[in-house]
Amino acid sequence: MAESSFQATFNDVDQTVLDTLKPPSKLYWLVVVLLFLGVLTGAACWAYQIFVGIGAGGQNVPVAWGTYLINFVFWVGIAHSGTLISAILHLFRAGWRNPIARAAETMTVFAVCIAGLFPFIHLGRVWQVIYMLPYPNQRTLWPNFQSPLMFDVVAISTYLTVSSLFWYTGMLPDLATIRDRATGLRKRIFTVLSLGWTGSHEQWRHYSRGYLFFAALATPLVISVHSVVSWDFALGVVPGWHTTIFAPYFVAGAIHSGLAMVLTLMIPIRAIFRYQNYITINVLENVAKTIVFTGLIVGFAYATEFFIAWYSHNIVEMETFLWRAVGDYSLAFFIMVICNTIIPLLFIFKKIRTHLGWLFGISLIVNVGMWYERFVIIIGSVAHDFLPHAWGLYAPSLIEYGIMFGSFCLFFFLYLLFVKHLPSMSMTEIKETLVKEATDAP
Amino acid sequence: MRPERYIMGLFKDDHRAATAIAALRKSSFKLERVHSPIPSHSIRDALQLKKSKVGLFTLAGGIIGFFTGFALAIFTATKWSLIVSGKPVVALVPFMIVGFEFTVLFAVFGNVIGLLTQIRLPQLPLPEYYDPRCSGEYFGVLASCQMSQTDDLVRIFKENGVEQHVLHEAR
Structure with missing residues (x-):
């Protein structure tokens, strides 16, 4: 398991994870309370917007899509690498993903929940969301399934449902392990949560098959979801958006940001919960190598957009991309390019990709860069489209900043609750890795 | 005995x-x-x-989902059959996306139903x-x-x- 001489047993694995579920310290609860206050701040800002109106945000003509859409795309992106790690790498039998799969899946579930909030926030009159649901009504007013926004509703709700079920199904054997070692109220809770799982041969026979199907279904889904998100833009005629490269570009970007968030979360968790023998430097190094790969794809996509704008001789496209690079938001553009494509290349050096400080620092930089990527794509196009007299600039309002702050607090709040109350590392998969390593050993 | x-x-x-x-x-x-x-x-x-026969449930769910997705999109489009920009009311290309998402969603539901019925969960006590x-x-x-x-x-x-x-x- 580890690159050191440590040879874990099944009991060690259980004990390590069970130790994480011991009653938390006061510091933990202090951080939880602070994050909850952050969540309340975001909620208060949203409530203010509902009472005052959508004008409380900074969106206006011509920039009607501001930070709400930026954050929506950002969080959907974060949600992607969880499924990449848990489903796609599971199908490829990449054993190194086992120690981080659960944490990444959880990240997916929470991130997609938060992403799903932003269209509601952006809607202004949030109760009107019922019009997006296809239900019989006396006005025969049905959703238009030719609209990419309706694709989004279907795709995101499917993704949330599938990733939640995948997450819970994967956790069943571990919940049973905790149940069997718990007492009192905790035992009763985990007895219900584990649904009576006993690991009998009949259960494993169906479970292994079902889990494989889950992974096989989640794999095309994860690619489709961010493709659908990209079509929110690409199906519009706005310069800078109307391009066929958007689907693969968005998928690569999503995985890029998600992997960075995995590093951001894993490095502290590894230290706090003493997971060093399982989440080894080798595991983190593999994530870093994948970030180099996705960073190169993203960089290639940036370059291709400029090339196509020039090659098409479309003056509006050329103007849009030139403005992105040297116009009012050029700082955002260069933050995007440097943070997403140039700085991750440092991971080419083994010394850097095996150093925790560098790994953590670069992961934060990529997170920032990916937020700015969405800023550049969304604002950079609608602020400067076909008609020069309709060009305009945009800056988020305090309410938007408050909601954005609240969304980050909500993510970390949920994550902190998760890591202390549910198994943050898959005991079953780690044990499978141990058996495989013992079998493969010469 | x-x-x-x-x-x-x-x-x-x-x-x-x-x-x-x-x-x-x-x-x-x-x-x-x-x-x-x-x-x-x-x-x-x-x-x-x-x-395991779980796959049959998954397959059945997927097939039902595929047709449900298309049927829903076609039904809602024909309930409000305005031709916009000369595009067909029943447009198969965009409906493919709805059909695909429903295929995956219902296949997963089928998979879960298959797991629960085959494993016989919940199994308490x-x-x-x-x-x-x-x-x-x-x-x-x-x-x-x-x-x-x-x-x-x-x-x-x-x-x-x-x-x-x-x-x-x-x-």
């Missing part, structure tokens, strides 16, 4: 459990259940288990003679016999490297 004695043999690794299973299958004792903390190919092979150590580090093999055959059954377990065995009288 109704068994009078149940014995749970606890093994440290799946290979030993698998050899014990093979020995039990050759003997006259009844192999009741096997519990393990991880899925094991050795145990599956020793038990000669058939392939836990089955008799279940040993909680089997979710941790032991592979448990539960076999039954008559009271007079207890020593013979224990001997089979011991010959195949059992770490511990737990005797239960039939309830």
Whole structure:
């Protein structure tokens, strides 16, 4: 398991994870309370917007899509690498993903929940969301399934449902392990949560098959979801958006940001919960190598957009991309390019990709860069489209900043609750890795 | 004849459990259940288990989802049949996306229904003679016999490297 001489047993694995579920310290609860206050701040800002109106945000003509859409795309992106790690790498039998799969899946579930909030926030009159649901009504007013926004509703709700079920199904054997070692109220809770799982041969026979199907279904889904998100833009005629490269570009970007968030979360968790023998430097190094790969794809996509704008001789496209690079938001553009494509290349050096400080620092930089990527794509196009007299600039309002702050607090709040109350590392998969390593050993 | 004695043999690794299973299958004792903390190919092979039918539920869900997605999109489009920009009211290309998402969604629902019905979850209370150590580090093999055959059954377990065995009288 580890690159050191440590040879874990099944009991060690259980004990390590069970130790994480011991009653938390006061510091933990202090951080939880602070994050909850952050969540309340975001909620208060949203409530203010509902009472005052959508004008409380900074969106206006011509920039009607501001930070709400930026954050929506950002969080959907974060949600992607969880499924990449848990489903796609599971199908490829990449054993190194086992120690981080659960944490990444959880990240997916929470991130997609938060992403799903932003269209509601952006809607202004949030109760009107019922019009997006296809239900019989006396006005025969049905959703238009030719609209990419309706694709989004279907795709995101499917993704949330599938990733939640995948997450819970994967956790069943571990919940049973905790149940069997718990007492009192905790035992009763985990007895219900584990649904009576006993690991009998009949259960494993169906479970292994079902889990494989889950992974096989989640794999095309994860690619489709961010493709659908990209079509929110690409199906519009706005310069800078109307391009066929958007689907693969968005998928690569999503995985890029998600992997960075995995590093951001894993490095502290590894230290706090003493997971060093399982989440080894080798595991983190593999994530870093994948970030180099996705960073190169993203960089290639940036370059291709400029090339196509020039090659098409479309003056509006050329103007849009030139403005992105040297116009009012050029700082955002260069933050995007440097943070997403140039700085991750440092991971080419083994010394850097095996150093925790560098790994953590670069992961934060990529997170920032990916937020700015969405800023550049969304604002950079609608602020400067076909008609020069309709060009305009945009800056988020305090309410938007408050909601954005609240969304980050909500993510970390949920994550902190998760890591202390549910198994943050898959005991079953780690044990499978141990058996495989013992079998493969010469 | 109704068994009078149940014995749970606890093994440290799946290979030993698998050899014990093979020995039990050759003997006259009844192999009741096997519990393990991880899925094991050795145990599956020793038990000669058939392939799970969960996939049929998944497939059925996928097919239903595919047609449901298309049907929903077509139904809603025809309820409001305005031709916009000369585009067809029933447009198969965009509806393919709805059809695809519903295919995956319903296939997953089918998969979950398949898992719950085939595994028979929720299963509460836990089955008799279940040993909680089997979710941790032991592979448990539960076999039954008559009271007079207890020593013979224990001997089979011991010959195949059992770490511990737990005797239960039939309830």
